[in-house]
Amino acid sequence: MSSKTTRRKALAGGLAVAAAAAAAPQAARARDAWADTTYQRYELAGQRGIASLQRNRRQARSPGTGEVLVRMRAAALNYRDLLLAAGQYGEPQPAERVPLSDGAGEVLAVGDGVTGLAPGDRVTAPHFLDWLAGDFSPAIFANDAGITTDGWLSELVWLPARSVVRLPERLSFETAAALGVAGITAWRVLQTLGQIKAGDTVLTLGTGGVSIMALQIARMNGARVAITSSSDDKLALARDLGAEITVNYRQEPEWQNAVRAATGGRGVDIVVETVGVATLEQSIAACAPNARVGLLGVLGGIPEQFPNLLPLYGNNIHLQGITSGSRAMHANLLEAASVNQLEPYVDKVFDFADAQSAYAHLKAAGHVGKVLITSR
Ligand SMILES: NC(=O)c1ccc[n+]([C@@H]2O[C@H](COP(=O)([O-])OP(=O)(O)OC[C@H]3O[C@@H](n4cnc5c(N)ncnc54)[C@H](OP(=O)(O)O)[C@@H]3O)[C@@H](O)[C@H]2O)c1
Incomplete structure (x- = not known):
């Protein structure tokens, strides 16, 4: 086995390093x-x-x-x-x-x-x-x-x-x-599944890595963002990052009603479902006709009662399970982040x-x- 190595490199932490x-x-x-x-x-x-x-x-x-x-x-x-x-x-x-x-x-x-x-x-x-x-x-x-x-x-x-x-x-x-994972996953839901365009409304749940990445990528695409959180302070930060509709799910357990009302009753176009099956019924209730829902998280655990999926029919909602994405999606995201100076x-x-x-x-x-x- 040979290597095309040409550099002498000292590793951090004062570790022993051989000549290259x-x-x-x-x-x-x-x-x-x-x-x-x-x-x-x-x-x-x-x-x-x-x-x-x-x-x-x-x-x-x-x-x-x-x-x-x-x-x-x-x-x-x-x-x-x-x-x-x-x-x-x-x-x-x-x-x-x-x-x-x-x-x-x-x-x-x-x-x-x-x-x-x-x-x-x-x-x-x-x-x-x-x-x-x-x-x-x-x-x-x-x-x-x-x-x-x-x-x-x-x-x-x-x-x-x-x-x-x-x-x-x-x-x-x-x-x-x-x-990485958070970016690729948010990108796949918004771009590949969601076909996001300016003027769409995106709903994302909680203020963890995937959700905040979804917020930032959605804003980069000219979309409007609705986000939920357990904390008013976190929601204030989400507003600073461009979220327009913010709901504290602890104070408003039926947060889907607040989200729908804030869209004038129409609902959202894309959902980044980070909490998972536990909130899926609520997310679907917040959807506009023809919405796209990326089901990806497990934060809410697996509930004993399975969600009612009947509204998928009447509203022609597209529900897809998501497992992150490909190298091609990752490369596209990195390019978009560079061009748009996404931090x-x-x-x-x-x-x-x-x-x-x-x-x-x-x-x-x-x-x-x-x-x-x-x-x-
Ligand atoms: N399928 C995939 O490809 C894929 C890829 C990446 C991540 N995931 C999944 O997506 C989820 C989020 O991952 P992450 O890395 O972004 O997590 P994270 O950074 O650890 O996010 C945690 C945040 O989510 C919120 N949260 C926690 N429990 C909640 C609940 N029951 N209802 C609403 N919000 C809740 C909280 O924010 P607030 O305090 O603001 O409420 C919490 O701070 C995880 O389940 C993860 O396994 C899946």
Whole structure:
């Protein structure tokens, strides 16, 4: 295995770093130019909650054929990272699994057969590493970064080159990381399913990562936004970000009536259903004829009584289950974000060494938008 590595790189945290391939003698290069480098990463280590996450030092390796080696600079958390850490997200994962589905960084080395990418390139990747374009297929779950394969909570990340997306020049590592799962999912609901256009009304629930991203992408498209929250302070922030209709769902449990009334009785055109089946009936009741509803969340749990779907008929409402999106959607989103200077709202940034605090911050649910982890 050989690597086209040419850079000497010191990793954060005062870790031991080997000379890179260009400086290595021929014999060492044949062995593995990165084998003497160590780096830090977090591992699930048992999935018994945030406290069981372990920061371990591991030995690096050269990128294999078709792979790139990336120095992580920014990573983002999503709700599912809490579920995974607690052992509540699908099958148990190996103790060594590196979590986090979103990140961005710079290429350190490329493996054999990689073209179009070089050390120094600034990159990210969609978490479904094998969903490059086209329709969803269940096969994509086999290679889901941060879940079924190693993710971004690591100083070094190895990725298939085919999955990697180069960052538009104007996008920072932090912006790119924030535009991962939450961005792709919101984009898919609004753009691919919703066919959003100026003047549409979009309803999104809560003020977490997906919802705030939906708000910002909807505003970028000239749409009007209705949003719900448990907190008036969070709703005030949502108004600052451009939301026009804001409803506190604690104070108004029948919030769908307030949303409908605020649209003059017509209802909304697109729903980003982050809470899930628990609020689906209410979301449908807030819909205008021909609305599009992207069902994607589980925040409200699974209710015992299934929602009444009869209004779907009379209003010709299009309901679709959503599992994030493809590399092509991700690349389109990054381009749109660059052109429109979209800055995803970031609640707080934590240092790599403080990753467990980042998880705890997300779990406390006092945040608005995204929670990030950076590594210098
Ligand atoms: N299917 C997919 O591809 C996909 C992709 C991404 C995310 N998701 C899902 O989408 C959901 C949101 O993810 P996220 O990463 O944006 O989460 P997040 O950032 O952790 O958002 C949590 C926020 O949602 C709101 N919330 C929580 N429980 C609620 C409830 N019962 N009713 C209304 N709002 C509630 C709260 O905001 P307020 O305090 O403002 O109410 C809370 O702060 C999760 O279920 C996640 O698993 C699915």
